[in-house]
Amino acid sequence: MDTNARRRRVHTTVEDTEATLYNHDLSLYPKFPCSEIPLSEFEELAIDRVQLFRIIEQASLKGHKYFSDEWKKCIKDDMMKNNLKKFVRLLSGFNGQTELDIQARRADHISHFILRIAYCRSEELRKWFLARELEWFKIKFVSNSTPSILKFLQLNELNYQTISNEEKEDLKESLIVCTPGMNDVQVMMSEFYKVPFLDVWTLVQKRRVFLKEGYAYIPINDLVVSIQSTFRTTLSSKLVLMNRNLPNLDDERLSNLLCNLHQAYTGNEYTVSNDKDAINPADIDEYSKKHYPLCMRNLHETLRANHHLKHYGRLIYGLFLKAIGLKYEQFIEFWRSEFTKTMDTDAFNKNHLYNFNHQFGKVGKRVNYSPYSCMKIIMSNVGAGDAHCCPFRHFDVGRLRAKISECGAPSEGVSEIMQLVNNGHYQIACTKYFQYTHPQPSSNTINHPNQYFEESMNLVKDKTEKIVS
Amino acid sequence: MASACCSDNEPAFTEEYLKNIVPYYTKLMPLPKLYEWFGYGNPEIFAKREISFTLSNDVYIRYQSFDSFEEFFNEIKKKAPVKIDIGAIYKTKPKIKALGFELTATRKDLVFDIDISDYDDVRTCCNGAGICNKCWKFMAIATKIISAVLKEDFNYEHILWVFSGRRGIHCWVADRHARELTNEVRSAMTEYFNLLKDGNKTKKVVLTGRIHKKIYERAIKIIDEYFMDILEEQDLLGTDLRLRKFLDMIDKGVRKQFQKSMTAVKCSVERWEAFEQTFTELQESDDLKTLKEEIKLQYTYPRLDVHVTRSLDHLLKTPFCVHPKTEKICIPFEAEKVDDFDLEKVPTLSKVIEELKTYDEREDTLPLGLNDYQKTSLTQHIELLERFVNNLEKDDKMKY
Numbered sequence: 001m002d003t004n005a006r007r008r009r010v011h012t013t014v015e016d017t018e019a020t021l022y023n024h025d026l027s028l029y030p031k032f033p034c035s036e037i038p039l040s041e042f043e044e045l046a047i048d049r050v051q052l053f054r055i056i057e058q059a060s061l062k063g064h065k066y067f068s069d070e071w072k073k074c075i076k077d078d079m080m081k082n083n084l085k086k087f088v089r090l091l092s093g094f095n096g097q098t099e100l101d102i103q104a105r106r107a108d109h110i111s112h113f114i115l116r117i118a119y120c121r122s123e124e125l126r127k128w129f130l131a132r133e134l135e136w137f138k139i140k141f142v143s144n145s146t147p148s149i150l151k152f153l154q155l156n157e158l159n160y161q162t163i164s165n166e167e168k169e170d171l172k173e174s175l176i177v178c179t180p181g182m183n184d185v186q187v188m189m190s191e192f193y194k195v196p197f198l199d200v201w202t203l204v205q206k207r208r209v210f211l212k213e214g215y216a217y218i219p220i221n222d223l224v225v226s227i228q229s230t231f232r233t234t235l236s237s238k239l240v241l242m243n244r245n246l247p248n249l250d251d252e253r254l255s256n257l258l259c260n261l262h263q264a265y266t267g268n269e270y271t272v273s274n275d276k277d278a279i280n281p282a283d284i285d286e287y288s289k290k291h292y293p294l295c296m297r298n299l300h301e302t303l304r305a306n307h308h309l310k311h312y313g314r315l316i317y318g319l320f321l322k323a324i325g326l327k328y329e330q331f332i333e334f335w336r337s338e339f340t341k342t343m344d345t346d347a348f349n350k351n352h353l354y355n356f357n358h359q360f361g362k363v364g365k366r367v368n369y370s371p372y373s374c375m376k377i378i379m380s381n382v383g384a385g386d387a388h389c390c391p392f393r394h395f396d397v398g399r400l401r402a403k404i405s406e407c408g409a410p411s412e413g414v415s416e417i418m419q420l421v422n423n424g425h426y427q428i429a430c431t432k433y434f435q436y437t438h439p440q441p442s443s444n445t446i447n448h449p450n451q452y453f454e455e456s457m458n459l460v461k462d463k464t465e466k467i468v469s
Numbered sequence: 470m471a472s473a474c475c476s477d478n479e480p481a482f483t484e485e486y487l488k489n490i491v492p493y494y495t496k497l498m499p500l501p502k503l504y505e506w507f508g509y510g511n512p513e514i515f516a517k518r519e520i521s522f523t524l525s526n527d528v529y530i531r532y533q534s535f536d537s538f539e540e541f542f543n544e545i546k547k548k549a550p551v552k553i554d555i556g557a558i559y560k561t562k563p564k565i566k567a568l569g570f571e572l573t574a575t576r577k578d579l580v581f582d583i584d585i586s587d588y589d590d591v592r593t594c595c596n597g598a599g600i601c602n603k604c605w606k607f608m609a610i611a612t613k614i615i616s617a618v619l620k621e622d623f624n625y626e627h628i629l630w631v632f633s634g635r636r637g638i639h640c641w642v643a644d645r646h647a648r649e650l651t652n653e654v655r656s657a658m659t660e661y662f663n664l665l666k667d668g669n670k671t672k673k674v675v676l677t678g679r680i681h682k683k684i685y686e687r688a689i690k691i692i693d694e695y696f697m698d699i700l701e702e703q704d705l706l707g708t709d710l711r712l713r714k715f716l717d718m719i720d721k722g723v724r725k726q727f728q729k730s731m732t733a734v735k736c737s738v739e740r741w742e743a744f745e746q747t748f749t750e751l752q753e754s755d756d757l758k759t760l761k762e763e764i765k766l767q768y769t770y771p772r773l774d775v776h777v778t779r780s781l782d783h784l785l786k787t788p789f790c791v792h793p794k795t796e797k798i799c800i801p802f803e804a805e806k807v808d809d810f811d812l813e814k815v816p817t818l819s820k821v822i823e824e825l826k827t828y829d830e831r832e833d834t835l836p837l838g839l840n841d842y843q844k845t846s847l848t849q850h851i852e853l854l855e856r857f858v859n860n861l862e863k864d865d866k867m868k869y
Contacts, residue, residue, distance in 0.1 A: 174683055175684040177681050177683060178682075197622075198646075198654065201653070201654045201657045201658075202657065204658070204661050205657035205658075205660045205661060207660075207680055207681055207684070208660055209621040210681070211620065211623070211685070212622065213624040214622075214623055214624030214625075214646075215624075311729070369804075
């Protein structure tokens, strides 16, 4: 696939007004963008921001401590790798006023609003979006210098009151003991702001702030907590409001993109190419034990046990098999031999053959369908009797626990995985599962069942290559 | 959710209790004032507040709500509950829950619950549901520390302390700001408060950079008013077992020295003095940090039942209920006078009914026009409630 095509941008001219509209890297996005935008750019910006947010999400899931230097570096590196230079620009801390800076802020602004529309539709989506927006805001905020932050406060009419020198002198001792990460000199050198404690309750929870009579006293760096809290409240209510008004948005070209954005997959497509090594159908049972992710292993085992899968099970497992290199004839034979254990060949040919041919792109629209990504599987509806699912997301706790230990995860691994599941980190749980059932961890967070399979196979290949050489 | 608090096999209610409870509700319990408070002066708010009853046959009725005082009052008279709990104010009237609607809690007073039974690993005078004036000192410390934090750190002023009728105390914070706190923030506040780690660790308090000096120094100051008394009354170090538990809290590197000096003497006070002396001696060479404070805090810092505070929809017993087991009335008390609180003198159901009867049978019933409760020992406690509710209403009007 030509991945660059999507990136080729139509140059948009910057109007005078944009220079004033986009004068700071930090924004709380108070105003809707009102300019014309080509559909292609609309789509591009939407995907870019989704990708940006996934990068941010994965950095902490990769085990980097939240807002540590490694965490920030990991995000920047991934952004560079994924061609998100314009967003990297917003982290420079210089707050430049060149055309490139303004373009970057424009992209930030517009993509924010596109995602608002896409992510207002359910509680789950809103939560994810809100969390990422707040993280993105904070990354930008902490990259800024003090003068630049002051400028931002002024531009946004955020009137935080600093305390007077006399008040600081009075509270000196308390400020020093209660403000982590600052010594006496630093406390005396920096400005302190007085905010209602509710605005910074996360600091209160961790006892990282000095409280007096309902007010919290914070240095400029902690202001971000308070601004985030305001940002969260406004954005959260705007999302709810937008959701109510969404039916009015009646444009098919947009609604298709917007409704599927969260499932949009931003990595390798894993569609079949001819250079792929063919796999031997006889190896499938063994592969399912050694190299399959849990979701596919579950589908395979269900198929072997029941000699049948329901529609989405057939589709998801079929596309996976195709992508790991099962050839067409073997693919049909694989399904036929299993299904005909409970039905005769005629029934199979009549009821199912077309469907499998369609999956392989042999009939109908003849599309070379891509196999399902993790996000698509996680977000799919799983009904009674369905075997397709993300076990980390859809299995009940007891069943999942039993299954992963049955599959060879050691007990400390099981509890670590269950903890991740508990916190809703299904893909990271899967990544950990990989780590505990393989000699070494996967090189990336698991995003796709076929990625899991390939990484797992690569470990075997590496080993055999080493033995051969 | 709040369930009947004890399932022990004590006898069910005495005949006298069942005979007295309805007259108590109708004549003595300050239901009109409570009604004012729970609706914050607004009947429409009260109509959305969850009221639950525990009946004498142990049936527990949740999600009731009442559209008017009369309805509330008549239902109490009719059902004669042995316990009345107050819950949150919901978006819609909680009684629609019965029709299958989901409820969303929006507001409730910020509440704290401390049970003396959570101090069972420290106190030696009683255990379980038992409580005496000696254990009350733990409650006094909790009252003072929590009051200080609420006022000095959070600026709350409408605070009502209530004896829960048997083994603990409740604290109600009714400031408008406090009523509107979300579950998240309530939970965050309990973490701000809590210095004791959960679990079976021998050392439950570790003061590190994260726990500011300000919080624990203020607490220690209050604790020091009581510590030596508690040490002596509870005989905290009086047996080998208790001493061993104490020594377990001390770092292995220096434990031997403490053990030596402390075992050389016998009684609790002497042993503590030996500890302090060794502490001073060792302090020069070893870094003992805040060991002494940590030990004091572990013994006496308030032990909150955090679940009660954390969630909006948690219920709590209404002040002035009669505890079904002890027949003691859940009376409010003044935090400043917590030291004078005498468990023996808490009015009981039979006592106040008797007081009322005696008064009414008197020849001279002057002055005329007294409320029924004014004829009993409930007077000062009801006046306390009235002051609390009146101040709250005044403040609500002034500020909002």
